[in-house]
Amino acid sequence: MGPILIVMENGASGFVDSSKELITKGREIAKNLEISSIAVGFGQDAESQLKNLPVDRVIAITNPELSQYHPLAYEKTLSEIVKKEEPYLTLVANTTMGMDLGAGVASSVSLPLIAYCNQVAIAGQEVVATSSVFAGKLMAEIVVPKSGAVLTVMPGAWSATEDSGSPQVDVLSVDIPPSMRILRTIEPEKSDVDITKADILISVGRGIEGPENLTLAEELAEAIGGVVSCSRPVVDAGWLPKSRQVGKSGQTVKPKLYMAFGISGAPEHQQGMKDADLIIAVNTDENASIMDIAHFGTTVDMLELMPALTERLRGE
Amino acid sequence: MHIAVLMKSVPDLVEDIALDEHEGQILFDEMSYVPSEWDDQALEEALVIKEESGAEVTAVSIETQDSDNLLFTALAKGSDNAVKLVGDFDLSLTNRQRAQIFADYLHKQPFDLILSGVQAIDDVDGQIPGLVAGIMGWPHASVVTEVRVKDQGIILRQEYAGGLVAEIESSTPVVVGIQAARKPPRYASIAKVRQVAKSRQIEEVEVPLSNVPALTVRRFYKPVASAHAEMVDGDVEDVAARIAEILQERNLLRR
Ligand SMILES: Cc1cc2nc3c(=O)[nH]c(=O)nc-3n(C[C@H](O)[C@H](O)[C@H](O)COP(=O)(O)OP(=O)(O)OC[C@H]3O[C@@H](n4cnc5c(N)ncnc54)[C@H](O)[C@@H]3O)c2cc1C
Numbered sequence: 001m002g003p004i005l006i007v008m009e010n011g012a013s014g015f016v017d018s019s020k021e022l023i024t025k026g027r028e029i030a031k032n033l034e035i036s037s038i039a040v041g042f043g044q045d046a047e048s049q050l051k052n053l054p055v056d057r058v059i060a061i062t063n064p065e066l067s068q069y070h071p072l073a074y075e076k077t078l079s080e081i082v083k084k085e086e087p088y089l090t091l092v093a094n095t096t097m098g099m100d101l102g103a104g105v106a107s108s109v110s111l112p113l114i115a116y117c118n119q120v121a122i123a124g125q126e127v128v129a130t131s132s133v134f135a136g137k138l139m140a141e142i143v144v145p146k147s148g149a150v151l152t153v154m155p156g157a158w159s160a161t162e163d164s165g166s167p168q169v170d171v172l173s174v175d176i177p178p179s180m181r182i183l184r185t186i187e188p189e190k191s192d193v194d195i196t197k198a199d200i201l202i203s204v205g206r207g208i209e210g211p212e213n214l215t216l217a218e219e220l221a222e223a224i225g226g227v228v229s230c231s232r233p234v235v236d237a238g239w240l241p242k243s244r245q246v247g248k249s250g251q252t253v254k255p256k257l258y259m260a261f262g263i264s265g266a267p268e269h270q271q272g273m274k275d276a277d278l279i280i281a282v283n284t285d286e287n288a289s290i291m292d293i294a295h296f297g298t299t300v301d302m303l304e305l306m307p308a309l310t311e312r313l314r315g316e
Numbered sequence: 317m318h319i320a321v322l323m324k325s326v327p328d329l330v331e332d333i334a335l336d337e338h339e340g341q342i343l344f345d346e347m348s349y350v351p352s353e354w355d356d357q358a359l360e361e362a363l364v365i366k367e368e369s370g371a372e373v374t375a376v377s378i379e380t381q382d383s384d385n386l387l388f389t390a391l392a393k394g395s396d397n398a399v400k401l402v403g404d405f406d407l408s409l410t411n412r413q414r415a416q417i418f419a420d421y422l423h424k425q426p427f428d429l430i431l432s433g434v435q436a437i438d439d440v441d442g443q444i445p446g447l448v449a450g451i452m453g454w455p456h457a458s459v460v461t462e463v464r465v466k467d468q469g470i471i472l473r474q475e476y477a478g479g480l481v482a483e484i485e486s487s488t489p490v491v492v493g494i495q496a497a498r499k500p501p502r503y504a505s506i507a508k509v510r511q512v513a514k515s516r517q518i519e520e521v522e523v524p525l526s527n528v529p530a531l532t533v534r535r536f537y538k539p540v541a542s543a544h545a546e547m548v549d550g551d552v553e554d555v556a557a558r559i560a561e562i563l564q565e566r567n568l569l570r571r
Contacts, residue, residue: 016477068482069474069476069482071455071456071457071458071474071484072455072456072486075450075456095476095477096458096459096474096475096476096477097476099434099435099443099446099458099459099493100446100456100457100458100459100474100493101446102442102446103442103443103445103446103447103450103458104446104447104449104450104456105450106442106446106447106450106529107412107415107442107446107447107448107449107450107451108450108451108453109450110529111529112412112441112529112530112531113412113441113442113447114440114441114531115439115440115441115442115443116440128534131440132539133437133438133439133440133536134327134329134333134437134438135329135437136539137329137333137538137539138333138335138342138536138537138538138539139536139537139538139539140440140533140535140536141340141533141534141535141536141537142440142531142532142533142534143532143534145531145532149531177455179455179486179487180455180457180484180485180486180487180490181484181485181486182482182483182484183471183483183484183485184482184483185480185481185482185483186473186480186481186482186483187480188478188479188480188481200568224563224568224569224570225570232496236496236500237500238500242479243479245479248477249459249475249476249477249479249495250478250479251478251479252477256566256568257563257566257568278566278568279545280559280562281545286547291541291544291545292539292541292542292543292544292545293543294545295545295546296545296546296547296548296559296562297544297545297546297547297548298547298548298549298555298559299547300551300552300555301552304552305552305555305556308552308553308555308556309556309559309560311556312556312557312560313560313569
């Protein structure tokens with residue numbers, strides 16, 4: 001059986017948490033299956049960041065340009081490594097980078113892909129992966145084929161420990177294909193409010209129906225001393241700026257109170273808010289996924305509840 | 317620029333997913349289907365590119381229950397052509413099979429740019445853009461929010477956590493997974509779709525079903541939530557009163 005190959009993703013400082021989670025879990029699986037573990041990292045700091053990871057071997061791709069994700073160069077490089085090392089499992093975090101990379105690598109090396117994975121268990125001779133699909137409404141239990149697979153793993157599926165080790169270090173640099181070129185990176189626009197710093201978030205989703213109803217949320221936020229945040233569709237529709245978006249492709253928040261109005265609780269949204277101290281969900285659908293992580297829920301119409309609550313809080 | 321938009325329908329999550337809980341298998345024929353929302357975004361971005369810099373847009377779907385409606389809607393919205401890939405297919409096709417079917421068709425066509433949704437709710441074995449690109453050996457980028465034509469190639473914007481964006485130049489042919497179009501998807505009225513269904517044709521292309529790497533899903537099951545919210549019942553005023561009380565108890569109200 002081939003090794004476990006873990007793909008590390010660069011963040012603003014060091015590897016992102018979801019990659020560290022893969023190291024911890026990957027090592028545990030490797031130990032149980034008595035196979036070796038390899039981590040791959042990219043960019044000018046790759047070698048220094050990889051060399052203390054608790055794995056058997058690391059491969060540092062040290063081209064400075066690759067500190068930044070380059071879809072084509074990452075895919076080509078990783079596909080080559082997979083062909084050479086023939087790993088049993090290739091683990092990539094299901095971040096926006098991992099979603100891009102995982103499917104491309106799996107199909108270019110003709111391996112199956114198991115996406116949205118949030119559990120891997122070893123049962124006798126079998127390795128069983130569990131994935132969350134249909135916006136979190138179903139789980140799929142999949143037997144990992146003996147011939148291997150690429151797994152994209154949900155961030156937060158496992159917790160990371162800060163162990164270290166002294167792996168064998170391989171350093172290489174690769175040719176960057178000229179057909180794709182990173183022109184620049186753009187930081188999100190700075191805004192007046194930083195939702196990651198707020199204690200109370202009044203968060204609105206598609207249930208807000210239109211920009212004309214946003215004043216209801218703003219008035220409530222003002223009455224309670226919080227700020228307005230939102231789900232992705234509200235940003236995509238242009239009703240609120242990107243800086244207010246909670247979730248996978250937005251901000252991760254951990255306020256004392258998160259009130260979700262008209263938000264279904266898709267996995268990509270939950271990823272950004274599930275650790276809030278108190279979650280209150282207002283959703284006409286009692287079976288919406290948000291109810292599974294909320295502490296309190298109600299199915300009244302948010303457009304009626306927001307003004308009623310504002311009035312009550314102002315009166316107190 | 318010739319653009320193909322790869323589209324499919326997915327079970328409507330407004331209804332319960334039909335599941336044989338004993339066998340752990342999805343009952344695909346017992347659900348209603350809606351266009352995958354991200355494929356809709358991909359079509360919109362293609363139509364925006366067409367309006368901006370001129371392009372020929374072809375909507376492509378695989379024949380399963382709802383594909384005609386999907387394709388006529390794409391025509392009604394402004395797609396120039398609609399292609400239905402026909403063969404021995406049913407609703408239980410895996411995404412890997414779909415990707416192979418799309419790739420088998422695309423290989424023989426002169427497309428420069430392939431757009432599809434960044435993901436779909438049922439793509440447990442991978443997302444279409446990356447899978448198709450990997451099979452074709454073409455470059456790809458996913459989680460993209462903007463594609464513009466520049467000279468012979470394109471400039472796209474790829475998104476990462478925290479709203480960080482990279483602007484990437486790519487030559488064509490290239491496959492792009494669309495997260496969100498620059499504008500909310502346009503709407504085509506039922507009347508317009510009906511009219512298009514009478515006046516326009518969907519081109520049918522036969523494609524074989526080849527062997528692809530497969531996953532064995534031992535069972536699908538509904539997650540047992542570790543907890544469920546404590547429900548606050550009553551009319552709006554009752555609920556507002558109870559929520560105020562909860563906030564008060566937890567010292568979350570400023571005085
Ligand atoms: C790569 C990727 C990254 C993503 N990143 C993010 C992200 O960062 N953040 C994010 O939020 N999403 C993200 N998404 C999108 C995510 O998958 C969902 O599409 C999105 O979270 C859904 O938003 P929503 O809950 O507002 O809308 P919906 O899912 O449409 O839910 C609306 C809810 O409102 C309820 N409702 C309607 N009317 C009322 C009413 N009057 N009163 C009460 N309830 C009502 C409905 O019952 C429904 O549950 C991402 C997707 C992808 C593929």
